[in-house]
Amino acid sequence: MTITIISLLLLVSLVPNLTFTAHVSIVDGQEAKPHSRPYMVSVQLFGQNICAGFLISDRFVLTAAQCWHHNRKTLTVVVGAHDLRKCQHSKQFRVKCHITHPDFNSKTFENDIMLLKLERKVPLNNKIRPISLPKYGERFKADTLCSVAGWGRLWTDGPVSDRLLEAKTAIVNDAECKLRWGYHYVPSMMICAYGHGGSCNGDGGGPLVCGNTAVGVAVFRDRYLCNSRLLPNVYTKISAYVPWIRSIIGNV
Template sequence: MTIISLLLLASLLPHLTFTARVNVGIVNGSEAKPHSRPYMVSVQVKEQHICGGCLISNNYVMTAAHCRNNAPVVTVVLGAHDLKKSENSVRYTVDSYHQHPNYTKGSFVNDILLLKLEKNVQLNDNIKWISIPEEGSIIEAGSVCSVAGWGSLEAKGQKSDHLMETDVKVMNNTECEHKWAKKYFSTSQMMCVHGKGGSCDGDSGGPLVCGNTAVGVTSFGDPARCNSPKQPEVYIKISAYITWIKKITGNII
């Protein structure tokens, strides 16, 4: 697992124009009630977790584009809570990969990827898709949302086998732009959150959920500290990509 993470980071370093922690787990959170988030997906390489994701239809998973930078072949696990236990979970092969056409390896602009599964998912109490927002919809600053994942419990710490979660608040976009600078943060494509807990290494691609809707894709954060108030976690704003998503999925969303 450590080797995979290092390889992912190494593939990005030559291209980065700034330092950011890629592949961002949950710090200061709590264990989720098993299967209370049936849309959560573990994106894996050689049956090892590398990123999060969410099921958005019967055969499409949404995650971050940079999760595949050094992983040409991934599989996804649905219905999991404890990644060490296979009961209730199902592994699916990816049939095709659809990264945003304007994403560039080593960048976090347009950091969004759709995975078409080889076959339709068998939905049940432990496996369900989550809705995504309407095009152009806005989440007001101060809104209480949540993030979840199997990532590290602290910076450079051990990843969690159990799904963890925490509540967060949406930040004002102007404030986030100020903290990250305009050349790194796009107010039209990105959003930030803050809170007592937040994302850490291993949760890239996982959803930011407001109500019952996935509104963001975990993208990047402070290189040295998880859940940093100085450089908060950044999420790709799903509402900015609805036209592209519907084009790929054939308007089934």
């Protein structure tokens, strides 16, 4: 009887459970050095962090399409923030319009990427600055060391963090990601990563950063465990969308 129960539990654990990471803080992370990630943006609804995002120019924020799909109200973004309880150095901007990828699928999270155009330009300085994007079609090898950051939950049902947290992670090869996630994982448009920490509830839309480049947008994870070895966190592959991004924001 005991063996049967254990076998059933193992079988259940192997079934992929798709959960988007919006409304997800960094699990197993540590507090970032204040303003060491000047591109980070808190996407907010009624003054509360619902997603992360990142500046790619002085007028545009890149994030996940799911962040708008479930919140059809006026969003604001906060740039230059470290501790969301404090206004020092941070600035709030209203979103003028959102541009969701035309092929976004809210059920499978394919093409889960969105641009937010702000009502006015962001004044750039050493605490507020865009991050570079990869080249179109650029590939990043398995085991490349990367990092994630956000203000989401500390664990799946845990408290949120007012201070920006960060964690180290590494890219997992496509074959492994496909084996783990099955049909949910589409290599041409996704990357997955696993490491010392990972994106959790409230970190959706945040960047997977490798070196000084944003290579992914946090989109989904294991439903029950924010940083799962069995089901690594999945990110939209930005290099597949560079032409679409450039067509909207221009070559800035």
